[in-house]
Amino acid sequence: MFEIVKILYRELHYRRLKNNPQIAADPKKFKEQLRKTGDIKRGIAFQSVAFLFFGLMMAGAVVTVGGDDRAAILLATYSLLPFIMALYTTTVNASYSVSMGIFEPLKPLPVRTGAEYLSLLLALDCVPSVIALLPAVVGMVHRNPLAGTVGMLWILVGAFLGHVLGLVLFTFSGSSGVGGRLSGLRSLVRVVGVFLFVGMFYFLNYIQGYVNEHYEELLPFFERYSIAYPFSVASILEPLNSFLLALGYLAVLVPVYAVTLRKLWRRIEEGFNAAGAGVSTFVARTHHPVVALAIKDFTIVLRKSALLVGLVFPLFVVMPSAVKIFTSGQMGEWSVASVLLTVAWMSSLGVDAALKIDGREFEVLRGLPVTLGQFIEGKLIIMSAVPVLSGVIIVVAASFFSPFLLKLLPAAVVLPLTASSLTLAFFYHGERDLSVPETGFGHVFILMILDGLVLGIVAVLWYFLGYPYAMVLAGGVVIAILRSISR
Amino acid sequence: MIEVENLVKRFGSIVAVNGISFRVNDGEIYGLLGPNGSGKSTTMKILSGILTPTSGRVLVGGVDVSRDPLRVKEITGYVPETPVLYESLTPAEFFNFVGSVRRIPEEKLQERVETLVKAFGIEKYLGEMIGSLSFGTRQKVSLISAMLHDPEVLILDESMNGLDPRSARILRELLMDFREEGKSIVFSTHVLALAETICDRIGVIYNGEIIAEGTVKQLKELAQEESLEDVFLKLTESQEEVATIVQALRETL
Numbered sequence: 149m150f151e152i153v154k155i156l157y158r159e160l161h162y163r164r165l166k167n168n169p170q171i172a173a174d175p176k177k178f179k180e181q182l183r184k185t186g187d188i189k190r191g192i193a194f195q196s197v198a199f200l201f202f203g204l205m206m207a208g209a210v211v212t213v214g215g216d217d218r219a220a221i222l223l224a225t226y227s228l229l230p231f232i233m234a235l236y237t238t239t240v241n242a243s244y245s246v247s248m249g250i251f252e253p254l255k256p257l258p259v260r261t262g263a264e265y266l267s268l269l270l271a272l273d274c275v276p277s278v279i280a281l282l283p284a285v286v287g288m289v290h291r292n293p294l295a296g297t298v299g300m301l302w303i304l305v306g307a308f309l310g311h312v313l314g315l316v317l318f319t320f321s322g323s324s325g326v327g328g329r330l331s332g333l334r335s336l337v338r339v340v341g342v343f344l345f346v347g348m349f350y351f352l353n354y355i356q357g358y359v360n361e362h363y364e365e366l367l368p369f370f371e372r373y374s375i376a377y378p379f380s381v382a383s384i385l386e387p388l389n390s391f392l393l394a395l396g397y398l399a400v401l402v403p404v405y406a407v408t409l410r411k412l413w414r415r416i417e418e419g420f421n422a423a424g425a426g427v428s429t430f431v432a433r434t435h436h437p438v439v440a441l442a443i444k445d446f447t448i449v450l451r452k453s454a455l456l457v458g459l460v461f462p463l464f465v466v467m468p469s470a471v472k473i474f475t476s477g478q479m480g481e482w483s484v485a486s487v488l489l490t491v492a493w494m495s496s497l498g499v500d501a502a503l504k505i506d507g508r509e510f511e512v513l514r515g516l517p518v519t520l521g522q523f524i525e526g527k528l529i530i531m532s533a534v535p536v537l538s539g540v541i542i543v544v545a546a547s548f549f550s551p552f553l554l555k556l557l558p559a560a561v562v563l564p565l566t567a568s569s570l571t572l573a574f575f576y577h578g579e580r581d582l583s584v585p586e587t588g589f590g591h592v593f594i595l596m597i598l599d600g601l602v603l604g605i606v607a608v609l610w611y612f613l614g615y616p617y618a619m620v621l622a623g624g625v626v627i628a629i630l631r632s633i634s635r
Numbered sequence: 636m637i638e639v640e641n642l643v644k645r646f647g648s649i650v651a652v653n654g655i656s657f658r659v660n661d662g663e664i665y666g667l668l669g670p671n672g673s674g675k676s677t678t679m680k681i682l683s684g685i686l687t688p689t690s691g692r693v694l695v696g697g698v699d700v701s702r703d704p705l706r707v708k709e710i711t712g713y714v715p716e717t718p719v720l721y722e723s724l725t726p727a728e729f730f731n732f733v734g735s736v737r738r739i740p741e742e743k744l745q746e747r748v749e750t751l752v753k754a755f756g757i758e759k760y761l762g763e764m765i766g767s768l769s770f771g772t773r774q775k776v777s778l779i780s781a782m783l784h785d786p787e788v789l790i791l792d793e794s795m796n797g798l799d800p801r802s803a804r805i806l807r808e809l810l811m812d813f814r815e816e817g818k819s820i821v822f823s824t825h826v827l828a829l830a831e832t833i834c835d836r837i838g839v840i841y842n843g844e845i846i847a848e849g850t851v852k853q854l855k856e857l858a859q860e861e862s863l864e865d866v867f868l869k870l871t872e873s874q875e876e877v878a879t880i881v882q883a884l885r886e887t888l
Binding site: 443 | 727749
């Protein structure tokens with residue numbers, strides 16, 4: 149059985165990597181990633197080590213927080229992690245297992261396959277998030293052995309709950325169509341999963357601080373909803389009741405799991421073929437080619453979580469400074485401006501994801517009358533979208549405290565465009581044909597310096613001469629680059 | 636009309652196309668036949684403006700592909716041998732994307748998509764992700780997207796692959812209609828019986844060179860063979876090789 153699962157696991161991760169244009173486009177990177185993630189032991193160990201860093205952070209908080217009550221509430225909050233990660237990995241892996249037909253090559257062979265193979269395959273990737281909670285559980289055991297042991301049971305129940313819910317979500321809404329039942333919820337789960345994973349460090353820090361500060365308010369809330377997960381985890385200080393409640397959860401989850409798994413396996417046995425969502429009508433909606441290119445990119449990004457991570461990553465880099473401004477209450481023009489400049493500076497980090505959206509499907513564009521200028525302008529929109537949106541949100545939020553800060557809206561839009569257009573000009577300088585350039589770490593490093601220099605000049609101008617002059621320079625750079633591109 | 640003169644395409648030291656010349660008139664279906672790796676797909680990509688020639692002259696609808704590949708892409712419809720489509724988009728989203736990039740007016744796009752989607756029977760797949768569709772359905776999406784802008788020139792690289800008999804017949808009838816309308820069509824296939832029925836003239840390409848050209852009748856006379864399949868095998872020097880392999884297989888199996 150293990151041999152078959154090993155092959156299936158490798159195939160599953162092979163397909164997942166193939167579906168990630170940022171990796172699939174680079175054979176060396178692809179091979180390296182497959183070596184890391186395609187092998188069960190190495191893959192789980194690799195992910196577990198990555199998660200363990202957060203695990204130690206959580207353990208530290210559980211051990212040092214004052215009082216068992218607080219520690220139990222912290223553990224309850226942290227137990228959301230295995231739940232969400234299990235929900236996320238199960239939904240994604242189930243989707244790949246079914247739609248990409250990873251069981252198909254085994255069907256004509258005289259080997260035994262069954263729902264248990266699928267179950268093991270889907271559960272494997274949930275393991276690292278459970279391991280991540282182990283140090284925190286050990287910390288709890290150290291404080292209160294019985295409560296800690298029941299806590300471990302709850303972590304497993306949480307991961308199982310996420311796993312079962314993921315299976316249910318996929319099985320009862322898992323059409324390949326984009327308008328199917330619960331498809332919005334599936335996308336939401338994917339986006340939340342991505343944000344949680346990327347922002348885990350901030351999330352854990354925030355939770356720790358919040359529980360410490362608001363313990364008195366949280367306690368009655370946790371008591372009132374103690375039957376519902378994850379609040380139920382806080383009941384570990386009454387071990388017997390908590391244990392029985394966990395068993396109650398399992399009594400419901402196990403049959404649901406068995407039924408859902410069997411249903412999903414039947415789908416795999418029957419073979420995956422898009423059944424069609426019934427006769428649909430086509431509604432023509434045309435746009436300017438640049439807008440059409442950007443819409444196409446946005447649609448693909450929202451459906452490929454790996455690309456989403458690449459594009460939202462810069463946001464997480466600047467998040468602490470943004471949060472700091474709002475919490476410090478120092479809402480001056482210059483403090484908001486410095487965040488906007490940092491947001492813009494970070495926008496070049498999204499270039500790799502933006503340029504690799506098309507992946508191997510880039511051939512489609514080569515067959516269409518798309519000019520290099522249109523292509524670059526489309527990429528400019530997708531690269532700047534997250535930084536512009538976050539800049540606008542920061543300015544609007546800041547204006548609630550000081551309305552005069554609304555004047556910074558143009559900066560929120562123009563500065564990321566300046567950095568992004570510089571980045572694209574760097575990669576496409578001298579190019580005549582549609583192409584996807586190499587975007588290695590070295591390139592991005594040089595770009596950070598280049599963008600930093602230009603934004604630095606803008607900042608100096610802003611500081612000494614004033615805001616309008618800075619905007620004229622930043623806008624001038626964008627216009628000059630766009631004009632040279634469209635020529 | 637398509638005019639190809641001494642076309643050469645090299646990829647590094649590999650010569651994919653070696654000085655071929657042919658002409659496809661308006662209202663003509665030209666079959667480009669050849670074994671795998673003979674240079675058919677490279678030639679077709681050059682005719683579609685996707686690749687630029689190393690040397691030689693290629694005019695498509697009077698436009699030089701080396702000078703204005705963008706204009707060539709505007710007037711041609713190209714269907715690659717394996718459908719290359721955005722797998723995360725639905726066919727409906729993909730048609731809107733192609734329509735936008737080709738600047739097709741909305742009313743015209745609506746009308747053409749509705750007609751072609753109905754003709755190829757893919758109405759129920761319009762909302763499914765392309766990646767989840769069968770090869771045949773993807774091929775239909777690729778064919779429809781190549782015809783949306785009513786191109787002057789159609790380049791079809793083994794586009795009958797994966798089509799069900801109904802759709803294959805519809806495509807055949809459509810190609811006949813396009814010929815009547817005066818469009819130039821370059822068509823490649825490994826189904827020689829099909830080439831025999833729809834192509835006005837055929838060019839046999841082998842090792843990057845056109846080794847024979849003419850109507851089916853002319854080719855049969857040239858090779859002194861009865862069927863197009865035998866003509867093809869004889870011209871591509873595969874007749875004896877095939878016989879030897881078949882004999883060896885019979886002995887082993």
